[in-house]
Amino acid sequence: MSARAQRLICLGVLAIVSAALNLSLSAREGTLAMPPIYDDANYLLDGYLRVLRGDATSLFNLVASIIADPPHAPLSTLTSMLGYSLLGPHVWSPYLVSTWIVLVFLASVYYVARSALAPLPSILLAACTLFIPVVQFITTEFRPDFGASALFALSLYLLISTDYAGISLRRAIGIALVAAAAITAKPSVFMITLPVTGLAALIGILRPGLVPRKEFWSSVRTARLPLVLFVIAFVPCVILFSPRAVSYAYRILIVDRHIWATEGDALYHWTFNSIGRNGGAHALRGFFFVGLVAVVVDAVLSRKTWREPQAYRALAYYFVVVVLYCLMSISTEQTFFISSLFFFPFIFAMVLALARLLRRLADQLPKADVAVAISLVVITAFASPAARISQLSRNFPNAGRILDGITAVIAREAAGKPGCSLPQPVISMLTPYPVTPETTMLFAGLNHGMAIRGYGLAGARTQEEMVERALKSDFVLAPNKWGSEMHTNLPGVPFIEATKARLAADPTWKIVPIDAPDPPTLYVRKSCS
Secondary structure, three states: OOHHHHHHHHHHHHHHHHHHHHHHHHHHHOHHHOOOOOOHHHHHHHHHHHHHOOOOOOHHHHHHHHHHOOOOOHHHHHHHHHHHHHHOOOOOHHHHHOHHHHHHHHHHHHHHHHOOOOHHHHHHHHHHHOOOHHHHHHHHOOOHHHHHHHHHHHHHHHHHHOOHHHOOHHHHHHHHHHHHHHHHOOHHHHHHHHHHHHHHHHHHHHOOOOOOHHHHHHHHHHOHHHHHHHHHHHHHHHHHHHHHHHHHHHHHHHHOHHHHOOOOOHHHHHHHOOOOOOOHHHHOOOHHHHHHHHHHHHHHHOOOOOOOHHHHHHHHHHHHHHHHHHHHHOOOOOOOOOOHHHHHHHHHHHHHHHHHHHHHHHHHOOOHHHHHHHHHHHHHHHHOOOOOOOOOHHHOOOHHHHHHHHHHHHHHHHOOOOOOOOOOOEEEEOOOOOOOHHHHHHHHHHHHOOOOEEEEOOOOOOHHHHHHHHHOOOEEEEOOHHHHOOOOOOOOHHHHHHHHHHHHHOOOEEEEOOOOOOOOEEEEEOOOO
16 A cells, blocks of 8 residues: 555544544534534535435436526535435434545645645644634534635645646646635635635736746746636536525625624624634634744744745745735624634644744754654643534524424324425424424425425515415414524514414414424414415
């Protein structure tokens, strides 16, 4: 077995062990110990329905499915489809299959470390990153943000670090595909990924400060091959995914800005991704300070050698990460999911800086890089948990029992009588919790083999709109106590009580009790008249 294969197996074992530890914790206390919530349920359901339709039976059917109905986040939809296809109709299947994303991330940071270090210390540095919270969330949160951000970080590094003058066809294809995949994995964040990808490409190709301006066009000519290949790979993705991505971004950032915009002053926004309690402190913890110190020290030590290719590329990558931080800080919406677009490039910068510092040390003291890398792994293992979860099941009490009760009622009531909303019964939710419409649709299929449609009414702008949409349904779920206390900023929340009163007064509707503590109210249509 070749040394390269041995290293890949080692990385694979590390990825599997890390994923297993995190999934085990999640099954006890996290996402897998409760019904999926937003946005996990959306991506799980999308993949499940496509598999149910037979879209995963052939490459032709898969491509046809994506063209006919472009997914919001191709990375998550494809991973969901892979999970259900390989492991069957279990809610945990896509989470387990997400291990492939951990492996891609681990191989990527190993590749970054190898630019300065030998294989062994590079593997040890990569192992340290498995203790970073946002990396551990890859398998416990079924969100596209983490995998897309890891690809984005790799894309930026490849674009900056490539020697375009001597580029091979293989590397040109690789850069083009990774860059296109990084932007397409979650198209709705194009307003960040596109300009930063362009900046990284310009720096990597033109090398400002290193190459005289009169040689710029010569530099561009040397990059013709990867640029052409990128256009070939990316243009079809733009045609396919941009309409939905632009529409989504416009709705979130403009139309519903008052709902999703993050409150807080300038200081809150500018520190959110570094030390913010719900941002950097949650996703990076002490690793932010480790990375910050490593990058600053390496930058200072490189001030006299910045014209050397390796130093220039490292400093250029640090610069792009700083620009990215600034862009994320001025965003109106701050969540640690979206902020992964900064977290993962920052992790790559941290690994690059540590690798370069260890290389300097090894130049002075042979084998010191291995000794220090081993020490870093030991310290990290003692100081940081090997597994973490972001969502705690105790924050969603009895959600599993409530969901079982709802789907059982739907299966019982729908049996032997046609729904009023043919071809499939419709359930409408007045609020997103205690269970989401997508979660109910998913579990009706997984547990009862039923195809139903679910809609959320909390986005209704008027009382008339909410009531009208509720009356067109077969089932309507009103929230329980804790469900009504979540997302109280949604526009439809003030109309819930009036809608409940309208359903209670209508003789064609009845209330069916749910056997669970603090149950929600489930209204069931008795007849279609």
